[in-house]
Structure formats: C-alpha cells, structure tokens
Amino acid sequence: MRKNDSALADKKVLVIDDDLRNIFALTSLLEHHDIKVLHAENGRAGIELLRKTPDVDIILMDIMMPEMDGYETTQAIRKVPAFQNLPIIALTAKAMKGDRDKCLEAGASDYVTKPVDLEQLFAVMRVWISRRSERVPIRVSSGATV
Amino acid sequence: MSSSSRQVPGIAGAQREEALPREKVKILLVDDNPDNLISIEAALDTLNQEIVSARSGTEALRYLLENDFAAILLDVKMPDMDGFETAELIRSRKRSQHTPILFLTAYRNEEHLFRGYDLGAVDFLFKPIVPEILRSKVAVFVELSRSAQRQRRQAEILAKAELKFRSLLEAAPDAMLITTAEGEIVLANSRADDMFGYSRQELLGKNILVVVPSWTLSSYHVGELASVCKDGSTFPSEISSSPLQTEEGLLITSAIRDISERKRAEQRIAEQTQQLHEANRELRHLSSRIVAIRDEERRRLGRELHDSQGQYLAAIKMNLEMIETTDAALSPMQKSALTEAITLLERSMREIRVISHLLHPPLLDEIGLQAVVPWYLNSFSERSGIQIDLEMPSDIAKLPDQVELAVFRVLQECLTNVHRHSGSKVAKVRIFPEETSVTLEVTDQGKGLNSQNGSDPVMGVGITGMRERVRELGGHFEINSGGDGTVVRAVLPLGEQIGKHAVNLQSDLV
Numbered sequence: 001m002r003k004n005d006s007a008l009a010d011k012k013v014l015v016i017d018d019d020l021r022n023i024f025a026l027t028s029l030l031e032h033h034d035i036k037v038l039h040a041e042n043g044r045a046g047i048e049l050l051r052k053t054p055d056v057d058i059i060l061m062d063i064m065m066p067e068m069d070g071y072e073t074t075q076a077i078r079k080v081p082a083f084q085n086l087p088i089i090a091l092t093a094k095a096m097k098g099d100r101d102k103c104l105e106a107g108a109s110d111y112v113t114k115p116v117d118l119e120q121l122f123a124v125m126r127v128w129i130s131r132r133s134e135r136v137p138i139r140v141s142s143g144a145t146v
Numbered sequence: 147m148s149s150s151s152r153q154v155p156g157i158a159g160a161q162r163e164e165a166l167p168r169e170k171v172k173i174l175l176v177d178d179n180p181d182n183l184i185s186i187e188a189a190l191d192t193l194n195q196e197i198v199s200a201r202s203g204t205e206a207l208r209y210l211l212e213n214d215f216a217a218i219l220l221d222v223k224m225p226d227m228d229g230f231e232t233a234e235l236i237r238s239r240k241r242s243q244h245t246p247i248l249f250l251t252a253y254r255n256e257e258h259l260f261r262g263y264d265l266g267a268v269d270f271l272f273k274p275i276v277p278e279i280l281r282s283k284v285a286v287f288v289e290l291s292r293s294a295q296r297q298r299r300q301a302e303i304l305a306k307a308e309l310k311f312r313s314l315l316e317a318a319p320d321a322m323l324i325t326t327a328e329g330e331i332v333l334a335n336s337r338a339d340d341m342f343g344y345s346r347q348e349l350l351g352k353n354i355l356v357v358v359p360s361w362t363l364s365s366y367h368v369g370e371l372a373s374v375c376k377d378g379s380t381f382p383s384e385i386s387s388s389p390l391q392t393e394e395g396l397l398i399t400s401a402i403r404d405i406s407e408r409k410r411a412e413q414r415i416a417e418q419t420q421q422l423h424e425a426n427r428e429l430r431h432l433s434s435r436i437v438a439i440r441d442e443e444r445r446r447l448g449r450e451l452h453d454s455q456g457q458y459l460a461a462i463k464m465n466l467e468m469i470e471t472t473d474a475a476l477s478p479m480q481k482s483a484l485t486e487a488i489t490l491l492e493r494s495m496r497e498i499r500v501i502s503h504l505l506h507p508p509l510l511d512e513i514g515l516q517a518v519v520p521w522y523l524n525s526f527s528e529r530s531g532i533q534i535d536l537e538m539p540s541d542i543a544k545l546p547d548q549v550e551l552a553v554f555r556v557l558q559e560c561l562t563n564v565h566r567h568s569g570s571k572v573a574k575v576r577i578f579p580e581e582t583s584v585t586l587e588v589t590d591q592g593k594g595l596n597s598q599n600g601s602d603p604v605m606g607v608g609i610t611g612m613r614e615r616v617r618e619l620g621g622h623f624e625i626n627s628g629g630d631g632t633v634v635r636a637v638l639p640l641g642e643q644i645g646k647h648a649v650n651l652q653s654d655l656v
Contacts, residue, residue, distance in 0.1 A: 020204045021227065021235060027211060028239035039211060 007126045009034040012055060016046035016073060017062035017091070026060065029118060042066075043073030050077065057129055058087045060121075061108065063099075071106040078107035087128035091116065171216035171291045173284060175199045176206040176232065177250065178224040182275075186219065186250075189277035195288055203232035210236060215245055216291030217284055219271070222251040222262070233265040246287045250275065320401040327396040329354040329361065341404060343376035354400065358385060361400070373402060381406045433614050441506075441551060448505030451498050459495045463488060500525060510554060514544040515577065518554060523575065530565045538577040545584060549638050552619055553577065553586050556612050556636050560588035563608060568592020568632060579640070583621075586636045595627035612636070 013035050017023050020041065027037045038053060040046035042065060050056060059077070063070035070090055077083050090103040090111040103111045109128050112121050173195055177183050183199045190197055198213070200206040203224055209215075218236065222229035229249055236242045246268040251258065254272060262270060268287075271280055315322050321338035325331050334349045342349070342357045354361050360371050373383040387400040466488050469476075476484065503509075504525075509517040515538070523534045545553075557575065564573050570592035577586050609625065612634075616623040621638040 020207050024207045024211065024235050025238065028235070031240055 011057040012036045014056045014059045015039045018065040043068035061090050063092045074106040170196045172196045174215040174218040177221040189280050203227035217246045217287035219248050237266045320403045323400045325354045325398050382409045434618050445506040448502040451502035463491050516542045533572045535574045560634050564590045583639050588634045591631040594629050
C-alpha cells in the first residue's frame with residue numbers, strides 16, 4: 001500500500017463505532033495515511049457531529065451498536081438531502097448474504113466485513129471518494145466493488 | 147536552558163521569548179481506583195500542570211484521541227482493558243507513539259516488567275506510590291515535553307524563516323548564488339538557472355569561477371565582471387557580493403545581474419555623443435571660415451574701393467580741375483556745373499574712403515589700434531551723434547594682426563549695437579593690454595539687452611559672431627546687461643596663446 005495515497009490524503013473520515021478500541025485502532029491506521037479522522041461512539045452522536053461538520057468525505061459505520069444500530073443511523077443520515085450522496089461504508093462482523101443486503105437497503109454505499117482487511121477498506125474508500133469527486137450519482141442499490 | 151545565556155540580542159531574542167510562553171502541559175492519569183487517582187493528583191499538584199484523570203483504558207483512549215500529553219501514568223491492572231492493552235493501542239498511533247508511559251503496578255516480577263518495557267514503558271512506579279519519587283519522575287517528563295515543544299516551535303520558526311528566505315531568493319530579479327569561501331555554490335535561485343543555462347543540480351557543487359571566471363573572494367563590492375553560460379557564451383554582468391559568517395563558516399552571497407542591455411545603451415549614447423561632438427566641430431569650423439572669408443572679402447572690397455575706384459575718381463577730379471583752371475570759354479552755366487561736379491566728386495571720394503576704411507582700415511595693418519581706434523571713434527561719433535569716451539594707452543604697441551582685427555571688429559559690432567539698439571547717447575571704450583592678453587570693454591547706458599533680445603534676431607547673430615571670433619583666438623567673451631546698460635568684455639590672448647584653438651584658415655583663402 002502506498003503512503004500518502006493522493007486519493008485519500010487530507011480527506012475527512014467519520015468513524016461511528018461503539019467500541020473506543022476500534023475507533024482508536026482505525027484512527028491510528030487512517031491517520032498513518034494522512035487521513036483526518038472524526039469519531040462518534042453512537043449513532044446519535046454521529047449524526048450530530050455530521051450536522052456540525054458537513055464537509056466529511058466518507059463515513060465508516062459500525063453496524064452492531066446498542067440502542068441505535070448502523071442500519072438505523074444510515075437510514076437517518078440518508079433522510080437528510082445534503083447527505084444522500086455521502087459515501088457510507090458499513091462495517092459488519094457477519095459475512096452473511098442477508099446482512100449485506102440489509103446494509104445496502106438501509107442506504108449504505110458499500111460494506112466491508114470485520115475484522116477489517118486494510119487493503120480492502122482503502123480500495124473501497126478510494127472508489128467511493130473518487131466517484132463522489134467526479135460527481136457521479138451514487139446508485140444505492142449497487143453492490144460491492146471489491 | 148544553557149543556550150539562552152548566549153542568545154542573540156535584539157529582535158531574534160525577543161521573538162524567541164514571545165514564541166515560548168510558559169504553557170501548562172497535560173499529564174494523563176489512568177487508574178480504575180478513584181482513591182488512587184485522588185492521591186496521585188494530590189502528589190502532582192505542586193508541579194502545577196494540567197492533570198487529566200481517566201477511570202479506564204477506554205476513557206484514556208477517548209482523551210488521547212483529542213489531546214497530546216507530556217506523560218501517561220497508566221495503571222496496569224484494570225478490568226475490561228488492562229494497562230498493557232491500552233499501552234499497545236497508544237503506541238500504535240503516530241500521534242502518541244513517543245508519549246512517555248509510566249506504568250503503575252504492584253508486581254515486581256521480571257516477566258511483568260519485560261512485557262511493560264516491550265510495550266514502550268519508560269518507567270515503572272511501584273505501589274504503594276511514594277509521592278516524592280512520583281513527583282520527581284513526572285517532573286522530568288514535564289521538562290522533556292517542554293523542551294520538545296520548544297524545539298518544535300523553533301523548528302517552525304526556522305522553517306518559516308527558511309521559507310521567507312527562499313521566496314525572497316526566488317523573487318530576486320538577479321541571479322543569486324550562495325557560495326563557500328572557496329567559491330563552491332551551495333544555493334542558487336531559479337533566475338541563476340535561467341541566466342547561466344545550467345540546471346539547479348548542475349549548479350550546486352560547482353565553483354562560482356565556472357560562471358564568473360574572474361570572481362575573487364576579496365571582491366565584496368559591486369563590480370562589473372564577465373559571466374559565462376553553459377553554452378560558452380559570455381555576457382557582461384554586475385556582481386554584488388557580501389559575506390555572511392555562519393556556524394558552518396563563511397558564506398558569500400552574490401547577486402549577479404545581466405547588464406548586456408545597459409552596456410549596449412551606454413555604447414549607443416557614447417556613439418551619439420561622439421557624433422554630436424563631430425557635428426559641433428564641423429559647425430565651428432564652418433563659422434570660423436565664414437568670419438575669415440567675410441574679413442577677407444571686406445579687406446578686398448576696401449582695397450578695391452580705395453586703390454582702384456579712388457584712383458579713378460582722383461584722376462577724374464584732376465582733369466576737371468584742370469578744365470576749371472584753364473581759360474576755356476565756358477558759359478557761366480557750364481562753369482557752375484563744373485564746380486558742382488567737382489564738389490560732388492570730392493564728397494564721393496570722401497565717402498568711398500570712409501567706406502573703404504570701415505571695410506578694412508589700412509591704418510590697422512600699418513600702424514595698428516593706436517591709430518585706427520581714435521580715427522574710427524571720431525568718425526563713428528560724427529555719424530551717430532553718440533559721445534564716446536576712450537581709455538587706451540596712447541603708446542599701445544602693435545599687436546598681432548589677427549588680434550587687432552578681432553579687437554577692431556568686436557568694437558565695430560559693439561558700437562553698431564549701441565547705436566542701433568541701446569538708445570544710449572554715450573559709450574565708453576576701454577582697451578588695455580597686459581602681458582599675455584589684451585582686453586576690450588565697451589560700456590553703454592542703454593536699456594540693456596534683455597528687453598530687446600527677442601525683437602532683433604540680427605543682433606543675436608552679431609553677438610554670436612563676436613563670441614565666435616573671440617573663441618577662435620582662444621579668448622574669452624562675456625556680456626553683462628541690465629536695465630541701466632550693457633558691458634561687453636572681450637579678452638584676447640597674446641603671443642603663444644593666440645589661436646591655440648584656432649583652425650588654420652589661410653589655406654582656405656585665395
């Protein structure tokens with residue numbers, strides 16, 4: 001993997017995860033590639049933070065969260081017109097087919113299974129960030145690209 | 147802090163102080179036992195720093211996501227996520243990779259310690275905590291953090307200064323080369339690349355003598371030296387060098403400016419000035435010739451009138467007088483006509499003599515100013531009615547012909563001006579010879595030159611003629627004019643001084 005990935009460098013990523021260890025570990029990895037990282041420990045805080053910082057380039061969304069899970073949070077974000085095309089990558093512990101469909105139905109752009117394979121995560125992020133910068137409308141129903 | 151004792155005085159010192167306020171640093175305290183947190187906080191209170199307390203590894207990570215700490219005091223034994231696991235995560239992040247971690251533990255066994263050090267612990271503090279030991283250990287890290295902070299700020303200041311310096315260097319209109327005392331180029335701007343045709347990499351490490359062959363260390367000044375491009379072509383350049391004593395030794399900054407264009411312009415100006423000088427010389431030569439030709443023409447005319455026409459008239463008069471004195475049978479009318487003819491003839495002869503003498507007085511060649519000036523002034527007074535006061539040694543010696551002619555012509559021109567323009571009824575003429583020169587001074591009490599200057603171009607020509615005539619002989623000519631009169635003064639050199647500037651004109655004349 002290249003350092004200072006030009007497609008990802010200086011991009012702003014919002015990580016929403018209830019486990020601070022995951023947040024910290026992801027932050028360490030993303031920061032290593034000059035990505036700016038914001039975080040929220042639950043869905044509600046994530047939506048609140050997104051309203052305050054609308055220039056977020058992409059969201060990494062944990063699905064399994066207590067109270068308000070990733071599906072719910074994703075649906076809530078998609079309801080905001082400004083965020084309809086914002087890339088949201090779902091992070092799901094289960095690699096089951098139904099789970100994946102559920103993510104996309106909820107409005108996620110794509111998904112990556114946990115434990116996260118970094119190369120895969122970066123590849124997916126690159127695709128969605130570059131699609132967005134090209135202003136190509138994101139088709140919510142499109143499947144995983146990697 | 148030892149370096150601050152020999153700080154650079156003035157602005158640099160002031161900036162350094164300003165850049166380093168005594169900010170508090172943060173210390174992160176992690177322990178699941180609130181009693182421990184309180185006692186450690188109390189022990190660190192006198193350090194007067196900001197203490198951040200966390201009850202778990204998770205909470206610690208939360209703080210660490212947003213803050214930088216001078217040190218982390220980390221309890222090893224905690225439920226859920228223990229100190230070692232927390233430390234591992236802390237170490238994995240670039241931002242907190244080097245933050246000192248001090249583990250708080252009750253176990254002194256080796257395996258335990260090894261694991262801790264392996265995870266990047268800098269020290270262990272064993273429970274029960276001794277406040278003095280805790281304080282002194284943390285104090286070291288506070289100081290370390292401060293000095294790291296200081297270094298970061300200084301590095302930032304340096305980087306900014308460097309950036310400013312670079313942009314100044316790049317913005318300079320001149321090629322800039324910074325060299326060692328031996329002339330090795332250590333820094334160049336892009337103007338230098340363009341000017342000499344080398345790439346930056348080619349320039350660096352080369353000796354400045356490659357591009358400026360006659361550059362010397364001693365030339366700390368602005369000078370014009372030839373510069374050489376990569377393709378071997380040369381161009382004139384102006385180089386200004388100044389020395390700079392640095393920690394790495396003497397460096398020399400040289401600003402090099404291509405002055406080809408200026409040199410070409412200077413050359414053009416020199417050529418044009420030369421052409422002007424030549425044209426001026428030709429004009430003067432021409433005007434000298436005109437003066438000389440006119441003199442010669444007057445002399446010839448005068449002589450012609452006097453010698454030839456005068457002789458004819460004299461012969462006619464003799465014949466007429468002979469007829470008058472013989473007893474010829476003339477009628478009274480014829481006799482009267484004859485007498486009248488003789489009278490007219492006499493008047494004509496007189497006038498021709500005056501005219502011929504004014505054109506060129508023969509007395510001038512034979513006797514000189516001594517005879518000519520009084521004669522001329524008398525006849526001038528008679529004709530003009532202007533009263534002339536002459537001051538001249540009566541025994542004035544014969545001067546060189548060309549000087550006497552010049553004095554006479556200038557005198558004539560001056561008095562003509564007095565008569566025609568000044569309105570003065572009197573004039574004073576002074577001629578006084580000295581050892582190496584003779585001075586002519588003509589003073590009137592007329593209305594002065596300034597009021598008439600524009601109205602009569604002829605007089606302008608007259609003045610120019612006088613000036614030219616005097617200059618031709620290497621003399622000096624001046625006019626002082628005011629409302630109450632005009633003084634014209636001509637000083638003409640004698641002896642060897644004569645005609646130093648003169649062009650030899652005789653060859654032009656027949």
